[in-house]
Amino acid sequence: MRHIAIVGSGPAGYYTAEAAQKRWGDGIRVDIIDRLPVPYGLIRSGVAPDHQSIKAVYRRYEAVNLADNVRFVGNVCVGPDVTIAELATMYDAVVLATGAPHDRKLDIPGGDLPGVVGSAAFVGWYNGHPEFADLDPPLSGPGAVVIGNGNVALDVARILAKSRAEFHGSDISNHAIDALEHSGIVRVSILGRRGPHQIAMTPKELGELGHLERAQPLVDPADLPEVEADALLEPGMRKSVTHLREFAAADATGKPVTLDFDFFAAPVAIEGDGRAERVIVERTALDRDLRSVGTGETYAIPANLVVSAIGYQTPPIEGVPYEHGRGRFANVEGRVLPGLYVVGWARRGPSGTIGTNRPDGYGIVERIAEDWGDAASGGKKGRPALDELLAQRGADVTTFRDWQKIEAAENARAREGSPREKFVRVEDMLAARTQSP
């Protein structure tokens, strides 16, 4: 019998567990440890609440957990509650799948003014992550700025623009839908340092903006390259740029909210009297290597909410080598130290889709198998040793059965048309274990 501890229950953690199950069958025991009492990482708290079909992938992870050889160990934070060195004494392999939950810092003057929030915080707020449920972002408007040209920036802009009715069927948290319903924001500027051919937005997400009930996307036709240049783009990008061309060509609809794509626009400062009031933006141009360079021309966009969607970082964990420049654990093809591995966003940084984590998880299991070779089991104790340590420390661990009870309680308290109303406090999650059947 071999024992694997996986730290983090997002997609990367679950694909690794699934691969281990398939590779070793009953010869393996896997513990998936998460700092939250509930599983699934960004599937629960990152993927947009109005994209329920994407979230449905968690059913696959559920199947992994329903087998005896995989166990969920929730409400245990690796670092403060149990260290990596301790896990290494109990498990034959430890796999870090902790994601990249921290925002990259917006390093400009005024970047820390009240009203400036990272997308991890803003997304966590509308998705009911306990760490961000109390964010209370300023929504009085009329202007908001979203910095970034990826899909997260699009999610944020769309959520700010939707009407209450458009959230029907979503699991956006009640505190967020109530606050957004009274939002005074009528202009969301989406800033990108480069141009339409350099976006990292996918066609489906962009296309959605063209069908919003009360908001119209606006693109300045002058920002678009010659249409012939689109032929050089790969097909997905070409579709995305086609959407931008449609937005640029559309007549004004008179909808009350606009989503202004502001390309060639680099934020250089945020100003205001004790809080964000305006973003100072420098017009940019592309150099020969398609890098953005400032032109010296600046202008101000009034905004008291600024959401920076410029990437994420993995927080370091004591004893784990870390690449500070890239904000992730140092590794060679997922190997960190003997017996210690990393997968998912904690390995690659914040890029790719949910599915990108699958080959990552399957790949690391192959590397673990190579490293174990034909050697006899290391004689490590696995589960009983962790349970003993956590009991000594008085940890209040949640099991997968507990999660199922929490989930049933969340489903039962959902507003009409919504699949669930998440608990946003850890203590409420823990209490729900005993409240539902």
Ligand SMILES: Cc1cc2nc3c(=O)[nH]c(=O)nc-3n(C[C@H](O)[C@H](O)[C@H](O)COP(=O)(O)OP(=O)(O)OC[C@H]3O[C@@H](n4cnc5c(N)ncnc54)[C@H](O)[C@@H]3O)c2cc1C
């Ligand atoms: C806003 C947003 C929207 C997205 N939308 C989509 C989409 O629509 N479609 C798509 O394909 N992809 C989407 N993605 C990307 C997708 O969510 C990621 O590819 C994926 O979640 C990364 O998986 P992961 O397992 O590496 O990290 P995560 O999903 O972040 O999981 C990490 C887990 O580790 C736990 N953890 C962290 N630190 C510790 C610790 N010290 N101890 C114990 N546990 C810990 C966390 O609680 C979490 O459960 C989106 C990402 C974001 C940010």
